Amino acid sequence: MNLLKKFTQNFEVVFSGFFLLITVSVVIVNVILRYLFHSGLFWVEEVATTAFIWSVFVGAAAAYKYKMHIGIDIITKLFPEKVREIISIIINFMMIIINSYICYLSTLFIQANKLKRTPVLDIPALYVNLAITVGFGLMTIHAIRFLVIEIRLFTNRESQKEETEA
Amino acid sequence: GGQQEEGTGDDYKLVLKLSHVFSPAEQLTKSMDLVAERILERTNGAIEIQTFPQAQLPAYKEGVEQVVRGADFISVEDPSFIGDYVPDFKALYAPMMYRSFDEYVELTQRPIVEEMKAKAEEQGIKILALDYIYGFRNLITKKVITTPADLNGMKIRTPGSKSYIDTLTAMGANATPLPWGETLSAVQQGVVDGLEGSEFTNLGTKVYEGPTKNVANTRHILGTCGVYISTEVWDRIPEEYRSIVQEEFTKGADEMVSLLKSQHGDVVKELESYGVMFNEVDGDAFRKALAPLYKEQDGMTPGIFDSIFAELDSMR
Amino acid sequence: MTVFPIIIVMILYFSSIPIAFALIAATLAYFTFASVGTPPDLILQKFITSASSFPLLAVPFFIMVGEIMNYSGISSSLMKMADVLTGHMKGGLAQVNVVLSTMMGGISGSANADAAMQSKILVPEMTKRGYGKAFSTAITAASSSIAPVIPPGINLIIYALIAQASVAKMFIGGYVPGILMCIALMVAVNLISKKRGYLPTREKMSPLKDILVQLRESIWALLLPFGIILGIRFGVFTPTEAGAIAVLFCTVVGAFFYKELKWKHFPIIIKNTIYSTSSVVLIIIAASVFGQYMSWERIPHQLTQSLMTFSGSPWLMLIIINVMLLFLGMFLEGGAVLIIVAPLLVPVIKTMGIDVVHFGLVLIVNIMIGGITPPFGSMMFTTCSITKVSVGDFMKEIWPFIIALLIVLLIVTYIPSIVMFLPNLL
Numbered sequence: 001m002n003l004l005k006k007f008t009q010n011f012e013v014v015f016s017g018f019f020l021l022i023t024v025s026v027v028i029v030n031v032i033l034r035y036l037f038h039s040g041l042f043w044v045e046e047v048a049t050t051a052f053i054w055s056v057f058v059g060a061a062a063a064y065k066y067k068m069h070i071g072i073d074i075i076t077k078l079f080p081e082k083v084r085e086i087i088s089i090i091i092n093f094m095m096i097i098i099n100s101y102i103c104y105l106s107t108l109f110i111q112a113n114k115l116k117r118t119p120v121l122d123i124p125a126l127y128v129n130l131a132i133t134v135g136f137g138l139m140t141i142h143a144i145r146f147l148v149i150e151i152r153l154f155t156n157r158e159s160q161k162e163e164t165e166a
Numbered sequence: 167g168g169q170q171e172e173g174t175g176d177d178y179k180l181v182l183k184l185s186h187v188f189s190p191a192e193q194l195t196k197s198m199d200l201v202a203e204r205i206l207e208r209t210n211g212a213i214e215i216q217t218f219p220q221a222q223l224p225a226y227k228e229g230v231e232q233v234v235r236g237a238d239f240i241s242v243e244d245p246s247f248i249g250d251y252v253p254d255f256k257a258l259y260a261p262m263m264y265r266s267f268d269e270y271v272e273l274t275q276r277p278i279v280e281e282m283k284a285k286a287e288e289q290g291i292k293i294l295a296l297d298y299i300y301g302f303r304n305l306i307t308k309k310v311i312t313t314p315a316d317l318n319g320m321k322i323r324t325p326g327s328k329s330y331i332d333t334l335t336a337m338g339a340n341a342t343p344l345p346w347g348e349t350l351s352a353v354q355q356g357v358v359d360g361l362e363g364s365e366f367t368n369l370g371t372k373v374y375e376g377p378t379k380n381v382a383n384t385r386h387i388l389g390t391c392g393v394y395i396s397t398e399v400w401d402r403i404p405e406e407y408r409s410i411v412q413e414e415f416t417k418g419a420d421e422m423v424s425l426l427k428s429q430h431g432d433v434v435k436e437l438e439s440y441g442v443m444f445n446e447v448d449g450d451a452f453r454k455a456l457a458p459l460y461k462e463q464d465g466m467t468p469g470i471f472d473s474i475f476a477e478l479d480s481m482r
Numbered sequence: 483m484t485v486f487p488i489i490i491v492m493i494l495y496f497s498s499i500p501i502a503f504a505l506i507a508a509t510l511a512y513f514t515f516a517s518v519g520t521p522p523d524l525i526l527q528k529f530i531t532s533a534s535s536f537p538l539l540a541v542p543f544f545i546m547v548g549e550i551m552n553y554s555g556i557s558s559s560l561m562k563m564a565d566v567l568t569g570h571m572k573g574g575l576a577q578v579n580v581v582l583s584t585m586m587g588g589i590s591g592s593a594n595a596d597a598a599m600q601s602k603i604l605v606p607e608m609t610k611r612g613y614g615k616a617f618s619t620a621i622t623a624a625s626s627s628i629a630p631v632i633p634p635g636i637n638l639i640i641y642a643l644i645a646q647a648s649v650a651k652m653f654i655g656g657y658v659p660g661i662l663m664c665i666a667l668m669v670a671v672n673l674i675s676k677k678r679g680y681l682p683t684r685e686k687m688s689p690l691k692d693i694l695v696q697l698r699e700s701i702w703a704l705l706l707p708f709g710i711i712l713g714i715r716f717g718v719f720t721p722t723e724a725g726a727i728a729v730l731f732c733t734v735v736g737a738f739f740y741k742e743l744k745w746k747h748f749p750i751i752i753k754n755t756i757y758s759t760s761s762v763v764l765i766i767i768a769a770s771v772f773g774q775y776m777s778w779e780r781i782p783h784q785l786t787q788s789l790m791t792f793s794g795s796p797w798l799m800l801i802i803i804n805v806m807l808l809f810l811g812m813f814l815e816g817g818a819v820l821i822i823v824a825p826l827l828v829p830v831i832k833t834m835g836i837d838v839v840h841f842g843l844v845l846i847v848n849i850m851i852g853g854i855t856p857p858f859g860s861m862m863f864t865t866c867s868i869t870k871v872s873v874g875d876f877m878k879e880i881w882p883f884i885i886a887l888l889i890v891l892l893i894v895t896y897i898p899s900i901v902m903f904l905p906n907l908l
C-alpha cells in the first residue's frame with residue numbers, strides 16, 4: 001500500500017518529465033542534425049508537440065495535486081472561515097463534475113472517430129487524444145480525494161465544536 | 167443539431183457554419199462569402215451560411231471531423247483529407263497527376279469520381295464540390311531546377327503534412343516542414359533553400375523579394391478545395407433548398423476557376439517584372455521519381471491508379 | 483447572442499476555482515446545453531489543436547531555462563554584472579533590480595518567473611540595505627514587466643502567430659519599448675531614492691578595469707542572449723528552437739564553466755518546470771477553448787462591428803483599446819489576454835491602416851502594465867505572496883512606477899516611428 005502510494009505520488013511528475021525531456025531532446029537533435037548534415041528530421045514537430053501534450057495534461061494533474069493552478073481568492077477571503085470551507089467543498093465537488101465530464105467526453109471523442117490519423121506520422125489520433133482521458137481522469141481522482149478529506153475535516157470540526165459547547 | 171426547425175414552408179430556418187483556413191484577402195474567402203450571400207437570398211433567408219475564415223472554427227482534419235459527426239457545419243478543405251475516410255481520394259490527389267486545371271475539372275465529372283463521392287456519402291460526407299481550384303504548386307528556389315537530381319541536398323519548406331513531405335522527398339529534396347509564419351524568414355536567412363507554392367502565393371506574400379527567384383513549373387500538387395456537409399444534415403434540408411445550395415456551390419467553383427485562369431497570366435507577368443524566372447521541367451523524370459507514390463495503399467480500390475491514368479490519357 | 487458562458491466564468495472566477503477550469507467549465511456548458519449544432523465532445527478538438535502548436539513549445543523551453551539559470555550560477559553572474567554597471571547610482575540595488583530584469587528579458591520571456599526569482603533573491607538583499615520592503619517589492623513587480631517585451635518572448639511569438647505578423651519583426655520591435663520601460667523605471671527609482679536617501683552601493687562609477695574583470699566572469703552568461711539573437715538572425719535555428727538550444731547552453735555553461743549545476747539539481751528543475759508549464763499552458767488551452775465559444779457565437783465579429791464606429795479616429799480608437807487592455811490585464815494572465823483579445827482587435831486595426839507589428843507592441847506593453855496594477859495584477863500577486871507585503875502597502879509604492887510605464891505606453895502608442903524604426907529595417 002505504501003509503495004503503491006509512493007509510486008502514484010511521483011508517477012505524474014516522472015511521466016510528465018519524461019515526455020518533457022523527449023520534447024526538448026528531439027528539438028535540440030533536429031537543430032544539430034540540420035546544422036551539421038543539412039538535413040533535419042521531418043517528424044520532429046509532431047513528435048515534439050505530441051510528447052508536449054502528454055507532458056501538459058499529465059503535468060496539469062500533478063500541478064492540481066499540489067494545488068498549483070492559479071485562482072483568485074480575493075472575494076472568498078472576505079467570508080468567515082466556515083463559509084470559506086463550504087465554498088471550498090462546493091468547488092471540489094464542481095472540479096469532480098468538470099474533470100469527470102471531460103474524461104467521459106474524451107471517451108466519446110476517441111470512439112466516434114477511429115479513422116482519423118495524425119497529419120505527419122499518420123498514426124491513429126488515439127495516441128494523442130488519450131492524453132486528455134489520462135490527464136483529466138487523474139484530476140478527477142485527486143478532486144474526489146480532496147473532497148473526501150475536506151468533508152471529513154469539516155464534519156470533525158463541527159462535532160468537536162458541539163462537544164466543547166456541550 | 168439544434169438551430170433548425172424541422173418542416174417545410176416559410177418557417178424553415180437552418181444556420182450552417184462554414185469554416186476554412188484562407189485569409190480574408192484570398193479569392194476562396196471572397197467566393198465563399200458570395201456563395202453564402204446568394205444562397206441566403208435565393209432561399210429567402212431559410213438557409214443561412216455563416217462563413218468563418220482563417221480557421222476561427224475547426225479546420226483541416228477537425229473540420230472534416232465536424233462534418234462526419236453530423237454537425238451543422240460546412241467544411242471547405244483540401245480533398246485529400248477525405249482520404250482518411252475513403253482512401254481512393256489519396257490516389258486522386260497523388261502528386262503530378264494533372265497537367266492543366268481543365269483535366270482535373272473534367273475528371274471530377276466522370277463516373278470514376280462520382281463513385282468515390284458515393285463512397286464518401288456512406289461515411290457521412292456529402293461532397294458539394296471538389297473544384298475550388300486555387301492553383302498548381304510549383305518549386306520556388308534559389309537555383310534552376312529541371313530534374314530530380316537538381317533537388318539533391320536542397321532543403322525545401324513544406325506544410326507539416328505527410329503527403330507533402332512524401333512528395334518532396336520522392337522528388338529528391340530534403341523536405342523541411344515549417345509553419346507558414348516562420349517560412350519567409352527561414353528562406354531569407356537560409357534555414358531552407360526554397361519552398362513550394364502557387365504564383366498567387368508567391369506574389370501575395372512577396373516571396374519574390376527574397377533570394378528564391380526561380381520557379382520550376384513542376385505543377386506537383388494541385389491546390390484545390392472541396393466543400394463538404396454531413397449527409398445527415400443534408401437529408402434534413404427540404405429538396406427545393408438542397409438544389410439551390412448545390413447549384414450555387416457549383417456555380418461558385420466554375421467562377422473561381424475561370425477567374426483563376428484569367429488572372430494567372432497577369433500574375434506570371436508581374437512576377438517576371440520583379441525578376442522571377444520560370445522554367446519547364448523534365449516531367450517524365452519527376453513522374454518516374456514519384457512512381458513509389460502511385461502505389462496502392464490499404465483500402466484503395468484495386469487498380470485505382472491505372473483507372474485514373476486511363477481516364478486522363480483519354481483526354482490527352 | 484448567448485452570453486451565459488461569460489457570466490459563468492465571472493462567477494466561477496471569483497469563487498476561487500482555478501482560472502483554467504472556470505474557462506473550460508463555461509465552454510463545456512455552452513457546447514452541451516446551448517443547442518449549438520455540434521456534438522459536445524468535439525470541443526476536445528480544441529484541447530489538442532491549441533496544445534499541438536510548435537511555437538507554443540517556447541513556453542516550456544524558456545521556463546526550463548529560467549529554472550536552470552537559478553542553479554547554474556548564471557543568474558548570480560548576471561546580477562554581479564548589473565551591480566558593477568549601476569551600483570554607483572542613487573538607489574543602486576533598485577537600479578540593479580531594473581537592469582537585471584531587462585537583461586533577463588533577453589533570455590526568458592516570463593514576467594512571473596522573473597518576478598518570483600527576484601522576489602526571492604533581490605528583495606531580502608534590498609531590505610538588508612535599508613530599502614523599504616514594499617518599495618523593493620513594487621520595483622521588482624514593475625521591472626518584471628520588461629522581460630516579456632524584450633525579445634525573445636512568448637507573448638511576442640503568440641501575437642505574431644495570431645496576427646500573422648513576422649516573428650522576426652516582433653522580436654526586433656520589442657527592443658525599443660523594452661529599453662524605454664527600463665529607462666523610465668530607472669528615472670523613477672532615481673527620483674524616489676533622492677527623496678528618501680537610498681544610497682548607492684559604491685561611491686563612484688566602477689573603474690573600467692572592474693567592469694572588464696566582471697565582464698570576463700560573466701561572459702558566458704552574457705553570451706546567451708546574444709547567441710540566441712544571432713542564431714535566429716543567421717538562420718541556425720528558429721525562435722522556438724532557440725528555447726531548446728538555450729536549455730542545452732545553460733546546462734553546459736552551468737555544469738562545465740561555472741561548475742555549479744549538479745545532477746542532484748535536475749529532479750527539482752524538471753519538477754518546477756512541469757508545475758509552471760502545465761498550469762500556464764492549461765490556461766492558454768482553456769483560453770483558446772473559451773475562444774471557440776466566442777467564435778461560435780460570432781462575438782469577435784460583433785465586437786469588431788461595434789468598434790468600427792470609432793474607426794474614423796484611430797487616436798480615439800487606440801485610447802479605448804488602451805483602457806480596455808489595462809482593465810483586462812488587471813484580471814487575466816498576460817498570455818491569456820493576448821490570445822483572447824488579439825484575434826478580435828487585429829482585423830479592426832488592419833482596416834484602420836494601423837501597422838500590425840506596431841499594434842502588437844502596444845498590446846503587449848499595455849497588458850504587462852495591467853499585470854502590475856492593483857487589485858488583480860498577476861505579477862503583483864506573485865511578488866506580494868513571496869515577500870509577504872500586503873496589497874495595501876504595495877499600492878502605496880507601485881503608483882510612481884505605473885505612471886512611468888504609462889508614459890512609455892503613450893510614447894509607444896502615439897509615436898509609431900520610434901518603435902517601428904528597427905522592424906522597418908528588416
Ligand code: NA
Nearest residue numbers: 579583622625
Ligand atoms: Na526586477
Ligand code: NA
Nearest residue numbers: 587629632634
Ligand atoms: Na524576453
